[in-house]
Amino acid sequence: MNDTPQPSADSSVTDVVEPADDVLTGSGLAAEKAKRLAKIAGIRADGREPYPYRFDRSHTLAEIRAAHGDIEAGAETDAHVAVAGRLMLKRDTGKLIFANLRDRSDQIQLFISKAEVGDDAFASIADLDLGDWIGVEGSVMATRTGELSIKVQSLVLLAKAVRPIPDKWKGLTDTDTRFRQRYADLIVNEDARRAFQVRHATIQSFRTTLSGRGYIEVETPVLHMEAGGAHARPFVTHHNTLDLDLYLRIALELHLKRLIVGGMERVFEIGRIFRNEGMSTRHNPEFTMMECYQAFADVSDIIALTEELITNAARDALGTTTIDLDGEMVDLAQPWRQVRMIDLVAEATGVEVHPSQPLEQLRSLAAQHGVSCAPRWGSGKIIEELFEALCEHTLVHPTFVTGHPVEISPLARVDRNDPQLTERFELFIVGREFANGYSELNDPVEQRTRFEDEQAAKDAGDDEATGVDEDYLRALEYGMPPTGGLGVGMDRVAMMLAGVSSIKEIILFPTLRPEVL
């Protein structure tokens, strides 16, 4: 960079190896880390390894509790076990140490007797810090007070923690720290661990249900030439070798339907999608969508599938289909309401609405209800806006809102009984959208017309409208069978089942502004 001579190396090296005395005797974070690093040096000086490569575990802690949880107070068994986990609590009574060991499955007490392990080993165990990873061999017992414990015969350090874990009782409550340092959150907060277990069970349940119905799981590109399949502002990136701007996908839809054209008949993908929009308790810029497509099916099949997927997920993740929705216990196993969007708006306004009505009539209805309209909006868009403003938040119980206007549904097939509406639904629960599905438009000529309408909107300044996807049209020209399709916001389903109110609670590493370190 410049010609300034660098400081000589030996001026900066000398005080790095041995921490200064005042750091070792203090008790701030720097002092704490220095002490623990000094312990590591001491362990190595003893010829022991603070970070060994592996440990043979015979049982998880839950397995031990399942097998021996009912032994009597004071009982000693000859069950010899090897367990591993993180040291969470330590109670040192002099010649006995009680410690709490936690692994992924459970937490169990360690009973460490100086007479049993010997003076040297006892001293090194007493020197362990909360947060250290350890491996233990011993026998299963219960203390005089009946606490299931492992009587330690030997203990090895598996990984030394240099940084202290948060408060053993209060945990970590600062949301900023919890989301930035999810590792620390997971160490101390049981609720966080549980939420991600529910998320896992939810996604696993979807896979099981779909697999059981003959769907196969596929992976389609994240980098798109054209960000289609939804109305959303995309993230733009650039491929250097091709010298090409690409978009991160905003939906899975168009590639999955190409596979239906190819004859795969039943496909699904659970994948990350990206929308360059605002963040809230219900929106993260990257989130997880499940989309599935089934040949020879229409919207009614997909409505039934949606109900089954979510009800099964509740059963698999929670063991019940009765869940708390905004303080009200609702059984998901009961049939879900179906109602047309135009009927909900009519109910809310007392006036019949339909996309065939003159634009001026709908504009004035919107104005009466405080909904302002952009000049380019057609009747269908105004009806949707009225629905969102007046009806959406009232839908607490699971409700399939159906019959969306054609104008706002460029990929959905027209209703067989009403050419101004589509065979489409959105699922709402506690006022939030969870899913979207329809009978898929498979007529290539009509799809081209719909795309051209989108293109016109885009040209008119709608930066969420999509352009014409020529390759998708080419695929449709080969013939797509009648098809029903579904998209489900997996984060929102997991939120509902985990009972959390922010999407950041159900995404391990939510998007945050950069931290100043």
Next chain:
RNA sequence: GCGCCUCUAGCUCAACGGCAGAGCAACGGACUCUUAAUCCGCAGGUUCUGGGUUCGAAACCCAGGGGGCGCACCA
């Protein structure tokens, strides 16, 4: 993007313009059945950052930063 709230020891929180403190963790000591062990002792601070007001600011004012909530945006 706008409004409101918030930021103090590693963690959880006090201090209402007047000496920055407690609990946990840490450190030293006692204790062979604890359960957030207990008891005694000791130590630990850029009060988010930068300005300003004041004899005196963690507190009040201004600007900036992080976070939360709401609104806006959002198939």
